[in-house]
Amino acid sequence: VCATVYKHIKQQLSFCLFNFREFQFSQTMIFAIEEINRNKEILPDVTLGYKIYNACGSLNILRVVMSLINGHKEVLSDFSCVKPSTVQAIIGHSASTPTMGIARTVGLFGIPVISHFATCACLSNRNEFPTFFRTIPSDYYQSRALAKLVKHFGWTWVGTIRSDNDYGNSGMATFAQVAQQEGVCIEYSEAFLKSGPKEKISQIIDIIRKSTSKVIVAFLSLIEMEALVEELLLQNLTGLQWVGSESWITERSLVAGDGYKILNGAIGFAVGKATITGLKDFLLAIHPSNNSGSSFLKDFWEAVFSCSLTSEKGVDILNPCTGNENLKDINNEFTDVSDLRFSNNVYKAVYTVAHALHNLLICKNGSGPFENKTCAQKMKIEPWQVLHYLKLVNFTTRNGEMVFFDERGDPAARYELINVRANVRNITEYVTVGYYDSAFPEEKQFVMNNISIVWATGQNEIPKSVCSESCDPGTRKAVKKGKPSCCFDCIPCAEGEFSNKTDSLNCNKCPVDYWSNERRDTCFLKKIEFLMFSEIMGSLLVAISLFGACIVTATAAIFYHYKDTPVVKANNSELSFLLLFSLALCFLCSLTFIGQPSDISCMLRHTAFGITFVLCISCILGKTIVVLMAFRATLPGNNVMKWFGPNQQRLTVFSFTSIQILICIMWLIISPPFPDKNTKYYNDKVILECDLGSSIAFYIVLGYIGLLSAICFVLAFLARKLPDNFNEAKFITFSMLIFCSVWITFIPAYISSPGKYIVAVEVFAILVSSFGLLFCIFAPKCYIIILKPEKNTKKHLMAKTNVKTH
Numbered sequence: 001v002c003a004t005v006y007k008h009i010k011q012q013l014s015f016c017l018f019n020f021r022e023f024q025f026s027q028t029m030i031f032a033i034e035e036i037n038r039n040k041e042i043l044p045d046v047t048l049g050y051k052i053y054n055a056c057g058s059l060n061i062l063r064v065v066m067s068l069i070n071g072h073k074e075v076l077s078d079f080s081c082v083k084p085s086t087v088q089a090i091i092g093h094s095a096s097t098p099t100m101g102i103a104r105t106v107g108l109f110g111i112p113v114i115s116h117f118a119t120c121a122c123l124s125n126r127n128e129f130p131t132f133f134r135t136i137p138s139d140y141y142q143s144r145a146l147a148k149l150v151k152h153f154g155w156t157w158v159g160t161i162r163s164d165n166d167y168g169n170s171g172m173a174t175f176a177q178v179a180q181q182e183g184v185c186i187e188y189s190e191a192f193l194k195s196g197p198k199e200k201i202s203q204i205i206d207i208i209r210k211s212t213s214k215v216i217v218a219f220l221s222l223i224e225m226e227a228l229v230e231e232l233l234l235q236n237l238t239g240l241q242w243v244g245s246e247s248w249i250t251e252r253s254l255v256a257g258d259g260y261k262i263l264n265g266a267i268g269f270a271v272g273k274a275t276i277t278g279l280k281d282f283l284l285a286i287h288p289s290n291n292s293g294s295s296f297l298k299d300f301w302e303a304v305f306s307c308s309l310t311s312e313k314g315v316d317i318l319n320p321c322t323g324n325e326n327l328k329d330i331n332n333e334f335t336d337v338s339d340l341r342f343s344n345n346v347y348k349a350v351y352t353v354a355h356a357l358h359n360l361l362i363c364k365n366g367s368g369p370f371e372n373k374t375c376a377q378k379m380k381i382e383p384w385q386v387l388h389y390l391k392l393v394n395f396t397t398r399n400g401e402m403v404f405f406d407e408r409g410d411p412a413a414r415y416e417l418i419n420v421r422a423n424v425r426n427i428t429e430y431v432t433v434g435y436y437d438s439a440f441p442e443e444k445q446f447v448m449n450n451i452s453i454v455w456a457t458g459q460n461e462i463p464k465s466v467c468s469e470s471c472d473p474g475t476r477k478a479v480k481k482g483k484p485s486c487c488f489d490c491i492p493c494a495e496g497e498f499s500n501k502t503d504s505l506n507c508n509k510c511p512v513d514y515w516s517n518e519r520r521d522t523c524f525l526k527k528i529e530f531l532m533f534s535e536i537m538g539s540l541l542v543a544i545s546l547f548g549a550c551i552v553t554a555t556a557a558i559f560y561h562y563k564d565t566p567v568v569k570a571n572n573s574e575l576s577f578l579l580l581f582s583l584a585l586c587f588l589c590s591l592t593f594i595g596q597p598s599d600i601s602c603m604l605r606h607t608a609f610g611i612t613f614v615l616c617i618s619c620i621l622g623k624t625i626v627v628l629m630a631f632r633a634t635l636p637g638n639n640v641m642k643w644f645g646p647n648q649q650r651l652t653v654f655s656f657t658s659i660q661i662l663i664c665i666m667w668l669i670i671s672p673p674f675p676d677k678n679t680k681y682y683n684d685k686v687i688l689e690c691d692l693g694s695s696i697a698f699y700i701v702l703g704y705i706g707l708l709s710a711i712c713f714v715l716a717f718l719a720r721k722l723p724d725n726f727n728e729a730k731f732i733t734f735s736m737l738i739f740c741s742v743w744i745t746f747i748p749a750y751i752s753s754p755g756k757y758i759v760a761v762e763v764f765a766i767l768v769s770s771f772g773l774l775f776c777i778f779a780p781k782c783y784i785i786i787l788k789p790e791k792n793t794k795k796h797l798m799a800k801t802n803v804k805t806h
Helices: 020-038 056-071 096-109 139-152 164-183 196-209 222-234 259-263 279-284 295-307 342-361 383-389 538-562 574-591 601-633 645-669 695-717 728-752 757-787 792-799
Strands: 003-007 053-056 089-090 114-115 132-134 157-163 185-192 217-220 241-244 265-272 394-396 401-402 414-424 429-438 444-449 474-480 488-492 515-516 522-526 525-530 676-677 685-691
Touching: 003 295, 020 222, 020 279, 020 295, 053 056, 056 096, 056 279, 089 342, 089 383, 096 114, 096 132, 096 164, 114 342, 139 164, 139 217, 139 241, 139 265, 139 414, 139 429, 139 444, 157 164, 157 196, 164 185, 164 217, 185 196, 196 222, 196 685, 222 259, 259 414, 265 342, 265 429, 295 525, 342 383, 342 401, 538 574, 538 757, 574 601, 601 685, 601 695, 601 728, 601 757, 645 695, 695 728, 728 757
Parallel strands: 003 053, 003 089, 089 114, 114 132, 157 185, 157 217, 217 241, 241 265, 525 685
Antiparallel strands: 265 414, 394 401, 414 429, 429 444, 474 488, 515 522, 676 685
């Protein structure tokens, strides 16, 4: 049974330079094959063979493919294969683009390809690459992990550089897609190849220098990264935070010499490292004398020791090899097995083929997987049969790592997060600071160790790389015109709106009873405001109201004490007492306007106000009519007073008041006043007030009071000059003048007053008009009763005033 591996060597200019890492891969494969051949538990009585091909350059790759398809009988081992022209499996290539060409071609013939380093997600397409497998995770997972890594550290503004091939383009496309979902913006995205124009790298360096992002995600193969680091050193561009892919993040050759100045502090994902027991001794034991037929070993030896193994006659050798050279004295990429990652993938790939072949060979007819439950012919194994068993491979390595493939030929995606740093001895180390495992739930896939990271800035703080600083709570993000979503201005939330999160996209409106604070990061309950008894203005109005009621009571007491005197008896004392009662109610009804509005107080305050004032004006109107009738009754033959006696006066007051009561009842039935929260006047306050319910009804009540007042004023004005020592009409005229003036000025003041002051204006109007009526009508009488009792006689009251004639 033959297994085939071919080797990838770097191409520079028109020839290939020796690659120690790739040579270690090939020797690891040989070590694994020899280890399997010695193991009696796997493939007993079967010896694996191999052939190594040089896959440097497109021409060599084409020759390899044709050789594998057409068959090749030449072998390097000491044992001849049963069927040397049949290739059961191919291990390689290290790069994605060549692997795609090989896998696409040999896949037509059912030959399995197992790569240890080709990570392009495109290779997972089973329709295009049905025979491809790999022991390294797909870049689909690495790209997603890199996007989550960038987001984890708060880097929302990054630059990206990729290899301009399938590996770089596919990996970066997935990264860009996931980064956008994570809210990360890419300032620039550049691609190049080592074999491309040299000025392209210079252009990329200029872009990096002019950019504002401080973090660069490099999805580059090793040869492109080497070229980039070399140019960065030439232009002394340091201090950038590099985020790398698995192809270069653990490559020691990059930090050799001055490379650490560029990459110190870099972080990136790498496949897990492992220990392969016996590999180091195997590598150090390699010597040209043990395998003189290997051209690769000859080139390797000459490259390591800078000597020549050429022994052609007639050729002068400047520095011939002595044969005493020993790899134990050498420390390079080939001899270093302290960080085995990709070599471990080669090791697993060989064992994968071995386990597939082992399972194929132990198959028993009658229980086989093929037609009629048959097994493969052991002396004539076909590649497609090996392919079948490769899909079912599931084993555990000596290191405890499980090896299996999913339906796309991919292994489980597990990465270590590596931090490139220098230790106390100034030796570059690759420290594992976290892990990524796609097998876990999404929120648990990325885990950080409790190990501090050394950053490119040399500081312990995570470097910042943002287009715009985060917007604090109380602001919202507004994307700048023509810029990516990560470039934004922070706009303060408007009044009544808030945002309590950093980088909020929108400001939320506060609930109805809440308002935003000055910082706009929270909402507080609005202050409830109404005319309270406890505040100064409320207390003052209550005091004035009670004071007015007390004066009314005192006046009533005086009138009652002197009820039999002419001043009290004149002009119907019954109406005077009813007027005093209504004035007391006017003073007391103002108290219903003070305090927290309720359903009862809102209905009571306006209706009580309207009814008491109509009762008051009706009494004054009755007294005014009495004055006019009294003077007309003194005319000869006029008996008008019999039509307006006490009963008619009571009926007049009752009728006028009943009309107002009916209006108020209709108001309460149709649309009564109710408590309401007014937010129109103040943003940060809620004014508790009584909504009128029906403004029309309210103005009808006021209009009716105004109508009675106007009639009373006109009648009193007509009777003001009637001859009498005590003509009450002129005092009524003056009282009505005050009353009408107060309520005419009340309307605009009522409409324009904000909040609780509208209530204060109404109470003030009630009190002023009540005091006006009280003092204008009753103060002159009290003055005569108390201070001028000599004038409190019928004779004096009936005496005519002197009227001057001209």
